[in-house]
Amino acid sequence: MKPVHDTSGASSEQTRRTPQTQQTQQTQQTQQNEQTRRTRRTRRTEKPVRSAKPMESGGHPAEKAAPESTVPETPVTESTVPESTGVSRRRLLGTAGAVGAGGLALGAVGGAAVRAAALDDTPAELASVGSTTVAFHGEHQPGITTPAQSRGHLVAFDLAPGAGRKEAAALMRRWSALAAGLMDGQPAGTDDTGIALDAGPSSLTLTFGFGRTFFDRTGLADRRPAGLDPLPPFSADRLDPRRSNGDLWIQIGADDGLVAFHALREIQRAAADAARVRWQMNGFNRSPGATARPMTARNLMGQVDGTNNPQPSDPDFDRRIFVPPAGAGTPRGGTNSAGGADDWLAGGSYAVVRRIRMLLDDWERLALTRQEEIIGRRKADGAPLTGGTETTPLALDELRPDGQPAIPANAHARISAPEQNGGAAMLRRPFSYHDGIGPDGTPDAGLLFVCWQADPLRGFVPVQRKLDRGDALSPFIRHEASGLFAVPGGAREGEYVGQRLLES
Numbered sequence: 001m002k003p004v005h006d007t008s009g010a011s012s013e014q015t016r017r018t019p020q021t022q023q024t025q026q027t028q029q030t031q032q033n034e035q036t037r038r039t040r041r042t043r044r045t046e047k048p049v050r051s052a053k054p055m056e057s058g059g060h061p062a063e064k065a066a067p068e069s070t071v072p073e074t075p076v077t078e079s080t081v082p083e084s085t086g087v088s089r090r091r092l093l094g095t096a097g098a099v100g101a102g103g104l105a106l107g108a109v110g111g112a113a114v115r116a117a118a119l120d121d122t123p124a125e126l127a128s129v130g131s132t133t134v135a136f137h138g139e140h141q142p143g144i145t146t147p148a149q150s151r152g153h154l155v156a157f158d159l160a161p162g163a164g165r166k167e168a169a170a171l172m173r174r175w176s177a178l179a180a181g182l183m184d185g186q187p188a189g190t191d192d193t194g195i196a197l198d199a200g201p202s203s204l205t206l207t208f209g210f211g212r213t214f215f216d217r218t219g220l221a222d223r224r225p226a227g228l229d230p231l232p233p234f235s236a237d238r239l240d241p242r243r244s245n246g247d248l249w250i251q252i253g254a255d256d257g258l259v260a261f262h263a264l265r266e267i268q269r270a271a272a273d274a275a276r277v278r279w280q281m282n283g284f285n286r287s288p289g290a291t292a293r294p295m296t297a298r299n300l301m302g303q304v305d306g307t308n309n310p311q312p313s314d315p316d317f318d319r320r321i322f323v324p325p326a327g328a329g330t331p332r333g334g335t336n337s338a339g340g341a342d343d344w345l346a347g348g349s350y351a352v353v354r355r356i357r358m359l360l361d362d363w364e365r366l367a368l369t370r371q372e373e374i375i376g377r378r379k380a381d382g383a384p385l386t387g388g389t390e391t392t393p394l395a396l397d398e399l400r401p402d403g404q405p406a407i408p409a410n411a412h413a414r415i416s417a418p419e420q421n422g423g424a425a426m427l428r429r430p431f432s433y434h435d436g437i438g439p440d441g442t443p444d445a446g447l448l449f450v451c452w453q454a455d456p457l458r459g460f461v462p463v464q465r466k467l468d469r470g471d472a473l474s475p476f477i478r479h480e481a482s483g484l485f486a487v488p489g490g491a492r493e494g495e496y497v498g499q500r501l502l503e504s
């Protein structure tokens with residue numbers, strides 16, 4: 001059975017290498033909202049499958065400041081990947097439950113069997129979930145327009161006492177080399193933990209951001225971008241400062257739990273003495289292939305969530321989501337605290353991160369019609385209460401026979417719509433989370449809300465201000481942690497993320 005993966009398009013650098021398929025407009029819109037709208041490539045090759053053999057560049061990146069050459073000089077692209085019939089069985093065996101081709105049944109393989117089979121190099125197929133790769137290098141960092149993966153880890157670090165700009169630069173160099181290798185399916189070095197051995201890259205992405213305090217710690221306060229001004233307080237905030245902000249932030253996503261955790265663990269190990277974990281959160285989304293057809297994901301309240309995201313095909317998408325190059329009329333998100341236009345953030349973005357707990361017991365007590373009024377959309381298919389399908393625009397002016405708005409005045413979808421907020425828009429790319437059941441019996445579950453914009457003051461802030469004043473959803477959610485991070489543009493070949501800031 002050959003893995004088949006729809007790789008229809010989006011506008012990122014990664015996406016441009018993705019073959020486009022012919023689709024109707026509606027199909028395109030739906031696909032852009034879910035897992036098969038992959039900004040990824042699927043390939044069958046030995047290269048992305050980690051073997052126990054280490055990268056040629058040597059030991060674990062934490063052991064030495066990796067020279068630039070440890071970033072693979074040639075990115076693996078569609079054109080550089082040799083055509084191959086499949087990965088070797090040696091590398092697949094040991095992956096419990098892996099899809100075997102050529103009659104391989106790999107369910108319960110014992111250690112001896114694995115060792116015996118390891119001598120056999122018969123090619124076999126790697127399931128498409130594992131073999132899908134996202135490019136590390138590009139105009140933008142991966143993990144922004146890349147469709148949300150089924151597993152996510154968010155982790156914030158603070159630089160260690162005494163660590164400054166030099167140590168931060170060395171750390172970003174190490175982390176970038178590590179990220180490029182892991183996203184390409186390579187092990188972390190000679191002492192790789194082995195957590196992801198046998199698996200392909202599984203759409204792994206690592207995205208790096210800098211918090212406000214990073215600029216003080218590195219002596220770069222005059223280069224701090226204006227978009228990192230602290231978010232205003234909101235009346236409903238119940239924020240835990242220990243789980244908020246941080247000098248450095250990394251978003252990890254993958255379509256395999258072991259691949260995602262492996263990246264998290266190797267990132268922490270590579271931090272070595274330079275930085276310490278401040279907080280860490282785990283999230284999830286629907287797995288690729290879980291639904292019979294491509295669909296927008298649901299959140300833990302059961303709602304279809306993500307329908308009205310800006311689309312990469314929108315003419316103003318880049319302007320809304322990415323910081324433009326410095327120049328005449330550079331918008332606020334691209335200026336620094338000294339008032340000058342700064343270029344290190346060009347092609348970058350701002351991530352607002354909120355841990356939003358859902359009060360699920362209260363929510364689930366509501367009648368379906370009430371739940372739908374609160375959002376302004378039908379639960380079953382995400383269509384507006386004014387009718388149509390999921391992708392039909394909200395008819396905000398429509399009245400019911402009793403003269404009331406068909407989409408209530410305080411409905412979440414109405415209040416957060418760009419046309420109600422002076423055009424303010426953001427790209428929402430959340431993960432759900434579940435951190436167990438509390439002593440009171442209620443689940444500690446909700447949304448790791450991550451949204452992307454060229455300037456938080458024109459994206460998250462005005463919308464959240466409005467939601468804070470009158471969102472019907474507010475009684476059922478609680479904002480418990482918050483972070484704001486400037487996410488540099490993508491690293492070019494031979495460059496590390498943030499180099500244009502740290503070395504200029």
Ligand SMILES: C=CC1=C(C)c2cc3[nH]c(cc4nc(cc5[nH]c(cc1n2)c(C)c5CCC(=O)O)C(CCC(=O)O)=C4C)c(C)c3C=C
Pocket residue numbers: 299301303304305306307308309354356357358375377382394412413414416417418426446447449460463464467477
């Ligand atoms: C400040 C920004 C937002 C926060 C915080 C937020 C929290 C939040 N949202 C849902 C569920 C849904 N949101 C939906 C739409 C939607 N939400 C925001 C912004 C925030 N949401 C925007 C900008 C939009 C799009 C509005 C539009 O243009 O129509 C929807 C409807 C479907 C969709 O378009 O995605 C749902 C459902 C939850 C549960 C939540 C906090 C836990």
Ligand SMILES: [Fe+2]
Pocket residue numbers: 412416
């Ligand atoms: Fe929302």
